[in-house]
Amino acid sequence: MLASLAMVGLSLMAFLSNSFGQERKIDQIYLDLDKKYRIPEQWTVLPFELEDPYKRIKNGPPLVNVVNKAKVEWISRWIANPKKVVPNAKMPDLGLNFEEIKAVIxxxxxxxxxxxxxxxxxAFLLKKDDELSDDEYDKMDKIYNSGKGVWGRARCTICHPIKSVGGNVGVGPDLGEITTKINRNWLYDWLKNTKSHFPDTMMAQFRFSDSEIRDIVEFIMRDTQFMPEEADEEETTEAKPEQQEIQVLTEKEFSSIRKDNALAEKGRDIVEKARCFVCHDVKGIPELMPVVEKKRDNLAGFEKLLYEIRCLACHRIQEKGGTYAPNLTFVGNKIKMGWEQEFLQAPDIIRPLSQQMPKFNLIEEDAKVATEFMDKYLLNKELPQDVFKGEAPSPEIVSMGEKLFYDKGCNTCHAEGTKGGGVVGPNLATVGDRLQPAYILSHIKNPQQANPQALEPNFNLSEDELKAMVGFLVDHVKKKEEGK
Structure with a gap:
């Protein structure tokens, strides 16, 4: 009897173990979804879903009005050999002959x-330089130089290379021969209404005034860096290997065939078979790969700024966006918002060699919207507290930190105002106005944890050394530099 009961008990235990004791196996798809959507504990939950500009469905611009944007001679050269026209072109060579290219256009x-x-x-702005009178040339030159200033403040070469130089962000086409492609009317409208031409473009919608747009258009249309380079006389006289000349569709020939419906239908068939719609939104064949247009009409606040200015083309927030400029995920703990509000309206040089923020012409209201959002949502809950608790560090602490700064060779990469220094890292002349003490502490304590791309070494400073270094840096404020 006891043996029977023991056997029943063992069977029951085995049943219970098999039924309830084993770890529940979770399908991998649910684990992947959980990983994708789980918010790390130190992040703040945002009031909207971030749009990552690098996750566009189609990377190429819409083709609906491309013939109004580019000259047909340029389009024919482009289709024939994209990389010969723009060195950093992503479009493949489709291997089309001239008749097929005409049909596509x-x-x-x-x-x-x-x-x-x-x-x-x-009227004088539509003349070539050698056609201008002296008075007209002086007027044009004034506009040109003003446009050069606008170009510099907008820091266009951060995104756009020119003849393969620049374009560190890697999102803009090479502008080295842009004058052969566009006319000034299209360029004006592009700069004024960028998003209406290409809603998903990585380019920011600058707040240029009408005068600034006219100036920068004049600069682009006249400056030699945007024109093809002229061959040297020695090069033209030297024997060169024979190259097959690309046949170009002229405006005159195009005007005679542009209403040819049969040719247009042939072109449509070529575009469809070449699968151009994989990268471009092509009117007429959307059923093959339709684009679901994002509704952006009701965007407001910081979400609207993120889209219009394309902050995430350079910056990153919660693992979305670019890596060229500082990560903004915890910028609310890093930057003093009073400084940030002024900076957004008139960006100053912080890193002399690179990563300069363009001047978008943001108004005070825009800057206030941005800083209020940063202060409320872009926070790290795990950041240490301010070691000075809002009070100024003592002169002894500042002096100790200054000695440590130079003993460790920090001036090799950083200038700190009074004694100069390197230009690899940010200038620290007014770092006390810009950065919060708690962030400075966390950065010096472990630079790579604060910023994975940081070049700064980890000196493994003691607690007293950290406090001294932070005290020295927070003492660097604008009022001190101005002698107030």
């Missing part, structure tokens, strides 16, 4: 739904 012309708005330009 006629098709692209047939789907255009609007003309480029015509801008009223002073």
């Amino acid at each position: 006629v098709y692209l012309s047939s789907i255009a739904d609007k003309e480029v708005p015509q801008v009223a330009w002073d």
